[in-house]
Amino acid sequence: xxxxxxxxxxxxxxxxxxxxxxxxxxxxxxxxxxxxxxxxxxxxxxxxxxxxxxxxxxxxxxxxxxxxxxxxxxxxxxxxxxxxxxxxxxxxxxxxxxxxxxxxxxxxxxxxxxxxxxxxxxxxxxxxxxxxxxxxxxxxxxxxxxxxxxxxxxxxxxx
Amino acid sequence: xxxxxxxxxxxxxxxxxxxxxxxxxxxxxxxxxxxxxxxxxxxxxxxxxxxxxxxxxxxxxxxxxxxxxxxxxxxxxxxxxxxxxxxxxxxxxxxxxxxxxxxxxxxxxxxxxxxxxxxxxxxxxxxxxxxxxxxxxxxxxxxxxxxxxxxxxxxxxxx
DNA sequence: CTCCATGCAAATTATTTGCATAGAC
DNA sequence: GTCTATGCAAATAATTTGCATGGAG
Numbered sequence: 001x002x003x004x005x006x007x008x009x010x011x012x013x014x015x016x017x018x019x020x021x022x023x024x025x026x027x028x029x030x031x032x033x034x035x036x037x038x039x040x041x042x043x044x045x046x047x048x049x050x051x052x053x054x055x056x057x058x059x060x061x062x063x064x065x066x067x068x069x070x071x072x073x074x075x076x077x078x079x080x081x082x083x084x085x086x087x088x089x090x091x092x093x094x095x096x097x098x099x100x101x102x103x104x105x106x107x108x109x110x111x112x113x114x115x116x117x118x119x120x121x122x123x124x125x126x127x128x129x130x131x132x133x134x135x136x137x138x139x140x141x142x143x144x145x146x147x148x149x150x151x152x153x154x155x156x157x158x159x
Numbered sequence: 160x161x162x163x164x165x166x167x168x169x170x171x172x173x174x175x176x177x178x179x180x181x182x183x184x185x186x187x188x189x190x191x192x193x194x195x196x197x198x199x200x201x202x203x204x205x206x207x208x209x210x211x212x213x214x215x216x217x218x219x220x221x222x223x224x225x226x227x228x229x230x231x232x233x234x235x236x237x238x239x240x241x242x243x244x245x246x247x248x249x250x251x252x253x254x255x256x257x258x259x260x261x262x263x264x265x266x267x268x269x270x271x272x273x274x275x276x277x278x279x280x281x282x283x284x285x286x287x288x289x290x291x292x293x294x295x296x297x298x299x300x301x302x303x304x305x306x307x308x309x310x311x312x313x314x315x316x317x318x
Numbered sequence: 319c320t321c322c323a324t325g326c327a328a329a330t331t332a333t334t335t336g337c338a339t340a341g342a343c
Numbered sequence: 344g345t346c347t348a349t350g351c352a353a354a355t356a357a358t359t360t361g362c363a364t365g366g367a368g
Contacts (some may be wrong), residue, residue: 062352080241086332086359099285102288109286116295123272126270129297130305133299135296138282182367183320184323187322218326220324220326221324
């Protein structure tokens, strides 16, 4: 099943490369495989290190190049959660979701809300944009960090 | 009226500095003024250059430091529209809005949608986060760029 | 007077680019 | 055989950090 999905994604990628007249190189497929073998978010360095560890040799420049292609096609999505470091994740066959980020501990939690799709459609029509994707981040303080903050306050200022 | 708003923002900033036991330095207020004298988005370099031009001398390090404080307090908001360059804008007393970004020409258009507030509240309750702010970006191709693309297609492939 | 905040420059880090070579077509 | 994609290293760009000094408290 996981293998099936990988095959499916590879086919889509192949079609995209052919469409754009780009070469089907081993490196590009190796990167795609590594990405789909991962779960959750990762940055370029993690991906690069992961491949090296598995004995797959690619240069960082190729990783950046291929990620751009995949993002362009929509097989991978790119996030900028603050932290001057781009985060990526696979996005084919996974439900489109958004993120809540704790501004204290930087924990990231995912959620889905169908209303966003409606907003996307409406705004696209209104402003005459052909919307391809979106990114919604909610920033706040998670339950754990609030609990910690309250405990600390009680400590320094006991009622 | 604009002056009133500036005074109001300064008072809020002062309160925040006092709350956190930080010093009320001339540089910090100078940066706040420069930001509220601007309209629209700007990056650190633009802000820094603008201040220099007006004869206000501050170091880049202080600009970064102060922007962090202001963002933390919510008087300024920070955006990462792709492009490895943080963009900022004043955000006190301005209607909370979101952005549509053209992936071709990088034009940015603003919009408001009340449903986002509902999503924010619901998700916060559901995941036990105290949500402070959000960032919604829609990415797509603007009308102008679509028109250009179509014209180019007609050129190379006339029916 | 005590320390935090500033300014400057150096350091760090992510990403991009130039160029020679391998390899897809 | 041609010409694009890769790999490497060097370049660039944004942001952070260390340390001496000035100035707020």
